[in-house]
Amino acid sequence: MLSIPYWHVDAFADRPFAGNQAAVMELDAWLDDAVLQAIGAENMFAETAFVVRNGSEVSDWELRWFAPEAEVQLCGHATLASGHVLLSRDPGLERVRFQTRQAGVLEVRRQGAGYEVGLPAIATEPGAFAEAVAALGETPCEVWRSPLGYNVALYEDEATVRALSPDFPALAVLGGQFIATAPGRDTDVVSRVFVPGTGIDEDSVTGSAHA
Incomplete structure (x- = not known):
């Protein structure tokens, strides 16, 4: 063995x-x-x-x-x-x-x-992603996307990010990594990361999301 x-x-x-x-x-x-x-x-x-x-x-x-x-x-x-x-x-x-x-x-x-x-910097560009926004449940101020499958939703404040209750099956169908972020009250940024397509609905701390 x-x-x-x-x-x-x-x-x-x-x-x-x-x-x-x-x-x-x-x-x-x-x-x-x-x-x-x-x-x-x-x-x-x-x-x-x-x-x-x-x-x-x-x-x-x-x-x-x-x-x-x-x-x-x-x-x-x-x-x-x-x-x-x-x-x-x-x-x-x-x-x-x-x-x-x-x-x-x-x-x-x-x-x-x-x-x-x-970690390598991951280049993103502004881009619409209506299906992801609907699955996240709240409309962000901006959406940034990478061809590598990283999708960043920028919200106005920390409270909105904390309150998100995404539709995980819908995000899983879309594939990729979904990063919800905003300026923090006591930190520069707050973030939550959802990757249900790999079997992890929400990752507790994600280094690559900050790259």
Whole structure:
């Protein structure tokens, strides 16, 4: 029977049982995609991260992320979680670089008592998306869209974002990631992220949404 090392990491958190949970699993070589997807579905976290050592000139590990129902193209919190696992094993290591399938090379490095992660900027443009607006349940001030499937709905205030009660089945049919955001009362921004097409109605903290 195959035995795979497994870590459960609370990312974007300063205490247990907070932030966003990710599973990190280290493989000797890539398993079939169907097996990776089945593991992601059984773990039932927003993402399960799989890492395979490669040691190339530009990266140290390969990294892929699987939500319960699909592989995703970019995941911030599971990248941070993977970096935490690997850097924790080697106190002398300052950074770890990941080669991904669709997001290029990502780096996690030590920063004080924590870490910082570099994510690629995701270009968006203003664009109408009436079906998504209807599914979100409130009309935003602006809608911005990316060909990569990121859809940003900018609302006037934090209260509106907090009160949203989306039609998740309708969003799942549309596919992609739906980011509802507004200026915050006590922070620069507030955001909620809905990705029902991958099996996650609402993600608790989403690094890629801020890229």
